[in-house]
Structure formats: structure tokens, C-alpha cells
Amino acid sequence: MEKKQLITFGRAAVDLNATEYNRPMEETMTFTKYVGGSPANVAIGTAKLGLDVGMIAKVSDDQHGNFVLDYMNKAGVDTKYITKDTEGRKIGLTFTEIKSPEECSILMYRDHVADLYLDVNDFDDEYIQSAETLLVSGTSLSQSPSREAALHAIDTARQNGVEVIIELDYRPYTWKSKEETSIYMTAAARMADVVIGTRDEFNVLENSEDQTDEASVKKLFEYSPQLIVVKHGVKGSKAFTRNGNVIEGDVYKTQVLKTFGAGDSFASGFIYAMKQNKGVKEALKYGSAAASIVVSKHSSSEAMPTVEEIETLIQNHEG
DSSP, X not given: OOOBSEEEESOOEEEEEESSOSSOGGGOOOEEEEEEOHHHHHHHHHHHTTOOEEEXXXXXXXXXXXXXXXXXXXXXXXXXXXXXXXXXXOOOEEEEEESSXXXXXXXXXXXXXXXXXXXXXXXXXXHHHTBSEEEEEGGGGSXXXXXXXXHHHHHHHHHXXXXXXXXXXOOGGGOSOHHHHHHHHHHHHHHOSEEEEEHHHHHHHHTOSOOOHHHHHHHHTTSSOSEEEEEOGXXXXXXXXXXXXXXXXXXXXXXXXXXXXXXXXXXXXHHHHHHTTOOHHHHHHHHHHHHHHHHTSSOSSTTOOOHHHHHHHHHHHHO
């Protein structure tokens, strides 16, 4: 089986982004449709950067599911294991509100969504074994049978020397309690080689509001992780290595349109740079630059930058 540089696992959805800015959703009449969902966006973003990428997901057997599959195929993502739900479940819908560059929100429709019914029988272990890296979204751990499928995928990767990245991707709509969220996110993070999340998401993982970055990573380094990235939004990001190095990421100022999509583009740029053996410091630059580009544009998936766009922004900033 052909070796993939990256396989992402979890949520593929449809984003409906407000076409009218600077107004609440109640007054917004028009939206533009894009592919959404964190692991889907990362698959599209890394494919656009030139990586050989596949995705394991489940979508609805309808026009929305067809839209996602068609877009992913055109983006160069291997969709062999993006299956269609046969029980009539629908794809997740995310409506976005852009009141101002600082005040954006999302409204998710995620009751009985297809992606959370992804089952261990929907993909082959050999597919995961053939990858260099598996990225699992935290949202896929929020309900069964997707939870068991995600944990099985992680375990299969670990047993076969495949790098595991956990992107915490916390979406409160899909979890039943803070305690449940903490238990399963912690379990997955402890099995990972790399953990990426915002400071708020690490708080959710620990079910605590008063942890420092240093305390968070110290606990996880007692287990499998080798590298942990904590994102602080406009304040930048920090990467912590198992041997005690702390690398601070740059921030690239941009004309911000909206706040969502930054995390997925950050992960795409970061993973790409690490695959090119550029080192953690450079990977943080690529991630931050990619995030800056995406928050200045209307979509998340459609706005994923090229290598040239990322490197031009970095060079202009350093120049």
C-alpha cells in the first residue's frame, strides 16, 4: 500500500460562513458554503502544501456529503476511507457569525452527525500502518462509536511506529460533561507523540483553570509525548520538547477578518515544516504565518495558503 505522509482522522463537515460582516447572525441573510471540520481542513491545508495526505472520516449520503468528497478529491486528498453513512445521518453544519474581527462565533448543528458514527469497520488497519503520521481530532473522542474507532486508530499507529498527533479540537457541543472530556482527551494525549492545542483546550483536558503551560506539559511528558505545542492566540505559541527546550513562536500581524480557522491552518503549516525537517522553530513560523493568512480571508479550507504565500509572509516580516 502506498505510504501516506499524513492521514487525518475525524470530523468532516460543512461550514456556512456569514457573507455579511459586522452584524449578528440573527440579521445575517446570506452564507457561503465551504468544507469544514478541523481534520478535514488540515488534510486540505497540508495537501495544498504538497504533502501526500489521506483522511479517515464519515459523511452523509446526500448532496452535502458529495460536496465534501468532491472538494477533498479536487484538493488532492485521498478519500478512499471517507465513507458514507448508510443510516440516514446528516453531516455536521457550522454557521459562523462575523460581528467584527475580534467578535466572531460559531453555531454548530451536531446532533447524531455522521462523523461521530465512524466505526472501526470503516477503515483498514493497514491504511494507518502505511502512514508516516496519524493526526486525530479530539472531537472524534466525544461519542461512541467514533471514540473507540479513534482510540483503535491511535493504538494501531503506536504499535506500527506511526507518529501520532493529537489536535485537541475541543467542541463543547459534542461532549456530555467536563469530566468525560478530561478523561478521554487526557487518555489520547498521553498516547500521542505530539499534542497541539490552545491554552483553553489544555484547561479543558485538565478540567482546571489555573494550570500553567509548564505544569501542563510536565504532566504529559511523564507519558508518550515528545513535543507539545500550546497556542495563545495573538500572543503567539510555545513548543515544549521532552528534553526541556522551550521554543517561542512569532506572531505575524495581518488584517484580521475573522478568528476561526487559525488552528487548522496553524497545524497544516506546522506539520508541513516538520515534514521538511525545518525544525521546531521554523515549524512554529510556518504555522503562525499560515494562521495569519487564513484569518484574513473568508473561509478556512478554501483559504489554506500555498508554500509560497507562507514563505513570502515570513520573509516580509523578517525583512
